[in-house]
Amino acid sequence: MSKLFDKPSIYFIMGTQNTAGREPLMVLEQALAGGINHFQLREKGSDALTGDALMKFAIECKWLCRQYDVPFIVNDHIELAQAVDADGIHVGQQDAAATKVRRIIGADKILGVSVHSLTEAKNAIDSGADYVGMGPVFNTQTKEDAKSPAGVSGIAAVKKLHPELPVIGIGGITPDNAARVWSAGADGVAVISSIAQAENIASQVIRFKTNLKAGAGK
Numbered sequence: 001m002s003k004l005f006d007k008p009s010i011y012f013i014m015g016t017q018n019t020a021g022r023e024p025l026m027v028l029e030q031a032l033a034g035g036i037n038h039f040q041l042r043e044k045g046s047d048a049l050t051g052d053a054l055m056k057f058a059i060e061c062k063w064l065c066r067q068y069d070v071p072f073i074v075n076d077h078i079e080l081a082q083a084v085d086a087d088g089i090h091v092g093q094q095d096a097a098a099t100k101v102r103r104i105i106g107a108d109k110i111l112g113v114s115v116h117s118l119t120e121a122k123n124a125i126d127s128g129a130d131y132v133g134m135g136p137v138f139n140t141q142t143k144e145d146a147k148s149p150a151g152v153s154g155i156a157a158v159k160k161l162h163p164e165l166p167v168i169g170i171g172g173i174t175p176d177n178a179a180r181v182w183s184a185g186a187d188g189v190a191v192i193s194s195i196a197q198a199e200n201i202a203s204q205v206i207r208f209k210t211n212l213k214a215g216a217g218k
């Protein structure tokens with residue numbers, strides 16, 4: 001397993017539109033206090049922050065992540081990631097091609113790619129991805145154009161062929177189903193709503209950790 005994912009990762013993803021009206025920085029700080037291992041800023045949709053407001057928010061998120069020594073990863077916005085000196089960038093299949101992104105950000109930054117098949121996983125490796133996000137594992141309400149839920153079999157198939165590639169499951173993951181994702185071979189779980197909208201955010205992260213450990217017989 002790569003050093004980046006050397007233990008079950010709770011990889012929290014959030015934009016200002018995911019917090020059900022709660023102060024996003026407070027949500028992030030609670031998630032960090034609970035023990036998330038990675039954070040990705042993902043501003044999406046018609047009400048997404050843009051321009052200076054997005055830059056300011058990204059700098060604040062990065063500062064909070066630094067306090068907890070958690071890598072700060074930006075979704076899709078390469079220029080923003082570079083401007084705030086993020087630790088990494090995550091791109092989808094529709095975003096700028098991963099090979100080009102790797103060339104722009106250099107070897108030292110983290111590159112994550114969303115994949116939905118073995119072929120896409122192989123292409124991500126060839127592009128220099130440090131990890132892939134694979135989903136949706138379960139049904140999700142969060143991503144409007146999400147594909148049909150694929151379960152955990154795709155993750156198991158990718159890990160069988162590419163055991164060295166860190167794979168993070170995404171889509172509809174909760175503390176109750178996270179251990180299934182881990183048992184299939186995933187290196188972590190990427191989560192938006194189950195953490196961002198939890199009543200007690202830090203406790204919810206701790207529940208994820210406890211349940212992942214319980215399922216860690218792989």
Ligand code: 3NM
Nearest residue numbers: 135136140142143171172192193
């Ligand atoms: N990507 P939640 S599913 C951002 O399948 C994202 O690639 C997906 O949100 C994919 O944890 C998804 O609330 C949404 O289900 C995940």
